[in-house]
Amino acid sequence: MGEESVGALAPGGMEQSRERLFRLGAQALTDSELLCVTWGLAPRSRGGLEAAGALLKRCGGLKALLQAEPVELRGVPGLGPRRAAQVLAALELGRRAQRSPERRPKLRTPREIHAYLTPALGALRREVFHVLCFNARNVLVHDARVAEGTLNTCPVDPREVFAAALVSRATAIVLAHNHPSGDPEPSVQDVGLTRHLVAGAKLLNLKVLDHLVVGDGAFVSMLERGLLPDGEWESKREWNVAGGDG
Structure with a gap:
């Protein structure tokens, strides 16, 4: 199955899925539906949802998909390099969104x-x-x-x-x-x-x-476990570089 054969876009289907996403929030969509949206397919279109579900099953779920190597993912039958790139880009955006917004965060525990x-x-x-x-x-x-x-x-x-x-x-x-x-x-x-x-x-x-x-x-x-040699934990809940108030 070629890359472009993964689901046919039903007339108006993409627009309906977008409206549903905006109305209910992305959290209301299943993993398979979110993949379809990422690919620009209507989740309810013919073949799209089935293809997304098959990809998740083949990879072992969303977390396993997150761990997939780019070369491995682009070689999945029926996916192809373009849609593999779309999935990888979406997953990376999710990772980056979780990072600290501070360029130089203060971390104490x-x-x-x-x-x-x-x-x-x-x-x-x-x-x-x-x-x-x-x-x-x-x-x-x-x-x-x-x-x-x-x-x-x-x-x-x-x-x-x-x-x-x-x-x-x-x-x-x-x-x-x-x-x-x-x-x-x-x-x-x-x-x-x-x-x-x-x-x-x-x-x-x-x-x-x-x-x-x-x-x-x-x-x-290892500090909490007592496995750090000569470890000195000031309050048993946070460490301090200078040993004082920081």
């Missing part, structure tokens, strides 16, 4: 860090490692992705970690990486890497405030 990272780390199929660099007032001055790995591993070069901090003249850093499996429980390797990086940071007079492992809608803070 593991929960705030998790909320900040979720749009970037929450739906990836491979592990990535971020270094969040802070000044003395808990303001994020740089967010660097320093490593990308596979489904269950991500080799991290300490030189890349500390280079990001030094270039941004950071006072402290927060380490973060994701677990594509959805389980945020730190592995033995995660804990070992953290201890190694904390030891290296001391030589550079840097504070490692925390290491967050991000899973599917959840996270683990």
Whole structure:
């Protein structure tokens, strides 16, 4: 089935679906209907809704579609590069809409860090490692992705970690990486890497405030778990770069 054969646009159908979306809100449409709107098809048109439903089923649902690689998605039978690009663009817009509107947000707790990272780390199929660099007032001055790995591993070069901090003249850093499996429980390797990086940071007079492992809608803070070497958590609810009021 060719790309243009995915659903025929019934006369007036697109206009009706748009009116329904504006009247009831996008949340009133199903995942399949939203895909049809993204493609410029009427959700109720012949073949359109069936094609959208088949795509979601083939990919394993909307979240799996979010995790799909561009090359993989454009190769789906009946989809084609144009509609694949439309889907990818819509999904990326959704991700970006979740990001903090502040260019340099002030983040003081593991929960705030998790909320900040979720749009970037929450739906990836491979592990990535971020270094969040802070000044003395808990303001994020740089967010660097320093490593990308596979489904269950991500080799991290300490030189890349500390280079990001030094270039941004950071006072402290927060380490973060994701677990594509959805389980945020730190592995033995995660804990070992953290201890190694904390030891290296001391030589550079840097504070490692925390290491967050991000899973599917959840996270683990190594500081909260007591897994961060020499960790000092001021109030058990927030950390502070300077150790004072910030």
